[in-house]
Amino acid sequence: MALMGASDPSGEAEASKEKPFLLRALQITLVVSLYWVTSISMVFLNKYLLDSPSLQLDTPIFVTFYQCLVTTLLCKSLSTLAALCPGAMDFPSLRLDLRVARSVLPLSVVFIGMITFNNLCLKYVGVAFYNVGRSLTTVFNVLLSYLLLKQTTSFYALLTCGVIIGGFWLGVDQEGAEGTLSWTGTLFGVLASLCVSLNAIYTKKVLPAVDGSIWRLTFYNNVNACVLFLPLLLLLGELQALRDFAQLGSAHFWGMMTLGGLFGFAIGYVTGLQIKFTSPLTHNVSGTAKACAQTVLAVLYYEETKSFLWWTSNMMVLGGSSAYTWVRGWEMKKIQEEPSPKEEEKSNMSV
Numbered sequence: 001m002a003l004m005g006a007s008d009p010s011g012e013a014e015a016s017k018e019k020p021f022l023l024r025a026l027q028i029t030l031v032v033s034l035y036w037v038t039s040i041s042m043v044f045l046n047k048y049l050l051d052s053p054s055l056q057l058d059t060p061i062f063v064t065f066y067q068c069l070v071t072t073l074l075c076k077s078l079s080t081l082a083a084l085c086p087g088a089m090d091f092p093s094l095r096l097d098l099r100v101a102r103s104v105l106p107l108s109v110v111f112i113g114m115i116t117f118n119n120l121c122l123k124y125v126g127v128a129f130y131n132v133g134r135s136l137t138t139v140f141n142v143l144l145s146y147l148l149l150k151q152t153t154s155f156y157a158l159l160t161c162g163v164i165i166g167g168f169w170l171g172v173d174q175e176g177a178e179g180t181l182s183w184t185g186t187l188f189g190v191l192a193s194l195c196v197s198l199n200a201i202y203t204k205k206v207l208p209a210v211d212g213s214i215w216r217l218t219f220y221n222n223v224n225a226c227v228l229f230l231p232l233l234l235l236l237g238e239l240q241a242l243r244d245f246a247q248l249g250s251a252h253f254w255g256m257m258t259l260g261g262l263f264g265f266a267i268g269y270v271t272g273l274q275i276k277f278t279s280p281l282t283h284n285v286s287g288t289a290k291a292c293a294q295t296v297l298a299v300l301y302y303e304e305t306k307s308f309l310w311w312t313s314n315m316m317v318l319g320g321s322s323a324y325t326w327v328r329g330w331e332m333k334k335i336q337e338e339p340s341p342k343e344e345e346k347s348n349m350s351v
Contacts, residue, residue: 042263070261108224117192124185127298133189167316
């Protein structure tokens, strides 16, 4: 079980070429299926914990805090296990360094906003509308890349962003027409999208502080989050609400809470696994297809009836996201294929 390898990419590429086609196809199918099952299960489980009539638990910050705590303990446990069994597992050593924790703190604040607003969005909107409610991540990526990094975006990529924005507004309009719109949940979805974009930008800046290790960054982010959530739990009165919770001593409740934490940890691993066995472009396409399947499952599971325009809004969001991924991939490929100025000078001199 290698949770974080440091193997040679060229060696992996050669090994993948040597594998039979059927074996590689089976591996990819299993990895993509694992990603879909983990991601969809996590969303439905979180919806149950955050907004279940049978639980009647109104402590979204505590649910998020507990998931961060489970992730922290899992990271530390795997690090200890890897140290005890170096041949059986590959996982970085983790030791809490307050200096590094302070360096990661600005990113941790964004990380807290991302996971909290995600859960608050899911609490107030249905699972079927969840993807549309958080669909502006790509738009914020383009906007923040220009404002913070001074990176421009092509006309075709901007067109796909326009399709996403149109799909978002149509989805909001149709939710309102059906009487199921939550402006609170929609606002949290927009804030979650903003934090996801900020998280991607600041992650690149903070990675050197943890020696480029995603697992170390995950550990420090969740440790900082656990500490920062404590005053929020007191200020928002969630500890009092938890004390009055009727199922506080229920093994089922704590089992579901722990399972939610396990899914939260696992999604990071299976995401990396899917990228490793496919490609970043294929991962994005798989994520879009997964979102479509998740929406259909939610409509069927909760026995909802949606209008044609509501489904159109979902297709616009998913289609725009897929088109943006394809355009960016095509642009990157085009840049790689173009000769550099130095190479052009050499070729001209040789002629």
